[in-house]
Amino acid sequence: MSFSIRRLYRGDTSWDFLGVSRRVLTGSIIAVLICVVALFVQGLNLGIEFEGGGVWEAPASEDVTTDAIRETASDIGMSDARIQRITGGDDIFRVRGELPTGETAESVGSALAQAAQVDSELVSARTVSPSFGDEVAGKARRALVVFFILIALYLTLRFEWKMALGALVAVAHDIALTVGIYAIFQFEISPATVVAFLTIMGYSLYDTIVVFDRVKDNERSLSLKTRMTYSDLANVSLNQVIMRSVNTTITSVLPVISLLVVGSLIMGATSLQEFAIALLIGLLVGSYSSLFVAMPLVSALKRREPHWTEQDRSAEVLSESNSIENAATALAADRYDRSAPPRPRKKGRKR
Amino acid sequence: MVLLIAGASLTGVLSAGWTPVLGVQLQGGVEVVLRPADEVSDEQFERAIEIIRNRVDAIGVAEPDITRQGDQVVIQLPGVKDKQRAVDLIGKTAELTFRPVITFFDPLDPNQLAAAKQVVDGSGGVEAENVDEETESSVSLSDLLTPPDGDEAAATVALLGSTGQTGFVLAPAQLTGEVIEEAVATFQGQWIVNLSFNDEGALLFDQMAVENYERQVAIVLDGVVESAPTINATEFNGQAVISGSFDEAEAKNLALVLRFGALPVEFERDDVRTVSATLGEGTLRAGVIAGLVGLALVGLYMLLYYRLLGLVAICSLAISGATLWSIIAWLGESKGLALTLAGATGIIVSIGVQVDSNIVYYERIKEEVRRGRAVRSAADGSFRAAFSTIIWADLASLIGAGVLYQLTSGTVRGFALYLGITTLIDLAVSFFFMRPLVVLVARRLVNERPSRLGLNVTAEEAPV
Numbered sequence: 001m002s003f004s005i006r007r008l009y010r011g012d013t014s015w016d017f018l019g020v021s022r023r024v025l026t027g028s029i030i031a032v033l034i035c036v037v038a039l040f041v042q043g044l045n046l047g048i049e050f051e052g053g054g055v056w057e058a059p060a061s062e063d064v065t066t067d068a069i070r071e072t073a074s075d076i077g078m079s080d081a082r083i084q085r086i087t088g089g090d091d092i093f094r095v096r097g098e099l100p101t102g103e104t105a106e107s108v109g110s111a112l113a114q115a116a117q118v119d120s121e122l123v124s125a126r127t128v129s130p131s132f133g134d135e136v137a138g139k140a141r142r143a144l145v146v147f148f149i150l151i152a153l154y155l156t157l158r159f160e161w162k163m164a165l166g167a168l169v170a171v172a173h174d175i176a177l178t179v180g181i182y183a184i185f186q187f188e189i190s191p192a193t194v195v196a197f198l199t200i201m202g203y204s205l206y207d208t209i210v211v212f213d214r215v216k217d218n219e220r221s222l223s224l225k226t227r228m229t230y231s232d233l234a235n236v237s238l239n240q241v242i243m244r245s246v247n248t249t250i251t252s253v254l255p256v257i258s259l260l261v262v263g264s265l266i267m268g269a270t271s272l273q274e275f276a277i278a279l280l281i282g283l284l285v286g287s288y289s290s291l292f293v294a295m296p297l298v299s300a301l302k303r304r305e306p307h308w309t310e311q312d313r314s315a316e317v318l319s320e321s322n323s324i325e326n327a328a329t330a331l332a333a334d335r336y337d338r339s340a341p342p343r344p345r346k347k348g349r350k351r
Numbered sequence: 352m353v354l355l356i357a358g359a360s361l362t363g364v365l366s367a368g369w370t371p372v373l374g375v376q377l378q379g380g381v382e383v384v385l386r387p388a389d390e391v392s393d394e395q396f397e398r399a400i401e402i403i404r405n406r407v408d409a410i411g412v413a414e415p416d417i418t419r420q421g422d423q424v425v426i427q428l429p430g431v432k433d434k435q436r437a438v439d440l441i442g443k444t445a446e447l448t449f450r451p452v453i454t455f456f457d458p459l460d461p462n463q464l465a466a467a468k469q470v471v472d473g474s475g476g477v478e479a480e481n482v483d484e485e486t487e488s489s490v491s492l493s494d495l496l497t498p499p500d501g502d503e504a505a506a507t508v509a510l511l512g513s514t515g516q517t518g519f520v521l522a523p524a525q526l527t528g529e530v531i532e533e534a535v536a537t538f539q540g541q542w543i544v545n546l547s548f549n550d551e552g553a554l555l556f557d558q559m560a561v562e563n564y565e566r567q568v569a570i571v572l573d574g575v576v577e578s579a580p581t582i583n584a585t586e587f588n589g590q591a592v593i594s595g596s597f598d599e600a601e602a603k604n605l606a607l608v609l610r611f612g613a614l615p616v617e618f619e620r621d622d623v624r625t626v627s628a629t630l631g632e633g634t635l636r637a638g639v640i641a642g643l644v645g646l647a648l649v650g651l652y653m654l655l656y657y658r659l660l661g662l663v664a665i666c667s668l669a670i671s672g673a674t675l676w677s678i679i680a681w682l683g684e685s686k687g688l689a690l691t692l693a694g695a696t697g698i699i700v701s702i703g704v705q706v707d708s709n710i711v712y713y714e715r716i717k718e719e720v721r722r723g724r725a726v727r728s729a730a731d732g733s734f735r736a737a738f739s740t741i742i743w744a745d746l747a748s749l750i751g752a753g754v755l756y757q758l759t760s761g762t763v764r765g766f767a768l769y770l771g772i773t774t775l776i777d778l779a780v781s782f783f784f785m786r787p788l789v790v791l792v793a794r795r796l797v798n799e800r801p802s803r804l805g806l807n808v809t810a811e812e813a814p815v
Contacts, residue, residue: 049622057630090633105623106435124379124626132384132621139421143758150750158743195693195766199700202751202770206704206744210711213740244707244714251652251710252703255645259699263641275696283703 017238018231021296028293032173035180042183047190050137052130054099056109058116058123060091069093072115076103099127140194151205159212162301167208170294174204178282192275200282203252207245207290212298214241230308234299238291249287256280360677371676372414372683373429374691374765377635379628380429381437385618386422398607399618400424402573406440416689420764423621429689434625447528447608449559450508450521452567452579458492458511458518468495470520471509497574510569512576519576521569525559526552528572534609542602546591546609553589561585570609577608634692642699649706657713663788664709671705671773671780678772693766701773704748708781712737712789730793734786741781748774 048055066085073081073095081097093116099105105127106120113120148168155164178200182189215237228236260276302308375382385403387396400419403426407415416427431437454470456463495518497508505523512519530552535545548556559568560582569579580593593605646668653661675698682688715737719729748770755767 057627059629092630105438105625109625122627122629124624124630126622126624127620128622129619131619132386135386135423135621139759140763143755143763146758147751147754150754151747154747154750191763192693192696195697195763198751198755198763198766199697199770202748203703205747205751206707209744209747210740213743217736240718241714243717244710247656247710247714248703248707251649251706252700254648254652255642255699255702258645258648259638259641259696261641262644263637279700 196278204286
């Protein structure tokens with residue numbers, strides 16, 4: 001198994017994905033465990049949409065300090081408020097805290113505007129009742145459960161239940177890792193991040209389906225004439241889709257990075273930032289899990305089927321040194337037979 | 352063909368002057384999520400939303416979006432000027448009041464407007480001199496009418512009837528909707544509304560009837576005169592009948608108004624968000640720039656990697672973009688649906704999905720060519736397999752979008768909508784545009800030189 005960009009580019013890689021899957025899976029399991037532990041120990045940093053409270057944002061000028069804002073906040077009874085100066089593009093002050101009794105979102109806003117020495121029209125505010133967050137979270141949970149059930153049904157109908165299981169485990173793995181990273185770094189969870197998590201699920205499934213589709217396709221075209229084991233089949237399929245996976249990941253990640261860098265760091269739009277971080281992590285983890293988590297799992301399940309056990313056994317009898325190359329050749333030959341009558345070799349350009 | 356449709360729809364949208372309606376987070380404004388404090392019937396809920404809509408119309412917001420999402424009402428007022436007033440007004444539990452009519456005016460007659468203004472100001476304690484000065488200058492309707500949140504019980508007010516054709520100058524309220532116990536519309540030769548009052552109300556109503564005998568009393572709700580029946584008795588004993596030339600719907604509506612007062616539902620404010628115009632514009636600008644940079648990077652990558660096919664991918668993106676723009680503009684124009692921040696980010700993300708369809712197809716072609724197939728026949732032959740993959744994968748996205756749209760609200764829902772739309776566009780563009788163009792490119796331009804497609808594999812090198 002030699003690594004070569006050139007071979008990857010030409011698409012004639014023959015990497016043994018499943019061979020390394022045991023080690024990779026162990027790594028994944030450890031990572032997921034760390035994330036779960038972090039989730040329970042540290043908990044999540046929930047945004048006001050889930051906890052209730054208020055957030056005010058005012059443009060920050062050079063000569064107003066964060067302390068001045070903090071003082072004003074304490075004066076109106078918001079001494080626990082969290083006050084940040086967010087830099088990047090035009091600076092803003094962000095004040096988050098419980099709305100003090102006797103104050104309204106507007107009165108707090110105008111007090112802060114005065115402290116920040118800006119017109120109160122320029123202050124953005126948001127207040128959320130605590131019960132609202134429960135409801136948002138409840139709805140998201142319900143949607144998630146229905147989504148999982150429907151996708152499981154869909155994949156079972158389209159492929160088979162073993163693949164459905166593999167795909168869902170991969171998705172669960174992605175979500176666990178992304179949420180875990182949020183817990184570890186204490187990034188704030190907002191509805192935008194929830195949306196990002198959902199997108200990640202979609203991407204990861206999409207990726208996994210592309211892989212499975214190829215495996216099914218190959219399984220059909222193989223018929224019984226070759227002595228391929230299911231692992232070989234899986235490996236060949238993975239090698240066939242690897243370039244597509246790499247390219248898709250790159251083209252999906254580019255806009256997200258642009259959103260993160262241009263949108264939030266240069267222009268200072270925080271609402272874009274929350275979204276982009278979750279997406280970036282999720283996209284990378286998602287493409288990884290389609291190749292290294294979903295498929296090995298399915299392969300492990302499939303190998304127990306009588307037909308594939310048989311294939312495994314006969315493969316053992318034969319020399320197995322070159323099984324992947326053999327399989328690839330067999331598959332390619334099979335393809336070629338079906339595709340067209342033999343045509344004369346075309347003259348390629350010599351280089 | 353698709354080119355034509357996309358081009359035509361874009362020109363249509365542009366020439367009609369439609370532009371996407373931007374959400375609150377993208378242009379500043381107010382967003383309020385309300386939820387009933389108690390259990391309410393569907394009828395009450397719908398009625399409440401209707402009232403909120405009337406109030407919003409009264410403030411004069413250009414593109415309000417008021418939708419019921421499950422047991423919540425989501426009100427979006429992009430670009431609204433006086434944000435705090437808007438927030439206060441929306442959820443306010445205004446009262447139903449009974450006000451004796453002082454005089455009527457025709458909203459179109461300037462002389463009558465001036466006269467009415469004098470009456471209103473005069474009773475408000477303004478000195479006579481000022482009143483005279485004002486009558487000399489012309490009085491516009493908006494000067495005269497009491498603003499929607501100025502409907503104070505103790506003030507003399509100028510209001511319009513529900514059809515907007517009659518103006519009323521009304522004395523301070525003598526009775527509020529709280530004293531009404533029951534109001535039912537019944538048919539007795541004609542449609543009438545039967546009213547019954549509680550003990551306190553019965554007393555007050557009789558008192559008002561004595562003072563205003565054979566004069567009209569207006570029933571005012573939310574700054575609108577719903578009805579102005581003439582009092583034709585002085586003793587009601589807690590029972591009154593309002594008759595007139597009602598049809599069934601009018602009578603039932605009046606009964607509903609009387610029964611539930613202003614807002615039949617008491618709302619809790621779940622989420623109130625005001626976004627300043629500068630912050631909104633900043634976010635919009637950041638999003639647009641980020642989107643363009645992202646697109647440029649993706650385009651560049653595709654060109655470097657797939658050469659001519661990359662060009663096809665860029666064209667596909669352009670077509671999808673044009674179609675999407677048309678759809679968003681159309682949704683904004685016809686349904687008042689705004690493009691939200693979540694929706695916009697969803698669209699930026701969907702660039703990846705769109706490009707992926709191209710990649711799946713191209714990789715198939717490359718694979719076939721490596722096996723020794725001619726570029727031409729590979730382009731034709733690989734589409735079936737590639738498109739089937741695209742369909743199955745897109746179907747999973749659609750299921751996700753559907754579930755999210757049905758079961759969630761607010762941000763997540765907006766995202767689901769645009770995810771669904773872009774996925775459908777992806778399917779259509781892949782089938783009707785990408786395939787024919789790739790086949791065309793393969794036939795005309797490549798001339799069996801795979802390197803032009805980013806295939807640096809010559810036949811001799813290809814493993815067989």
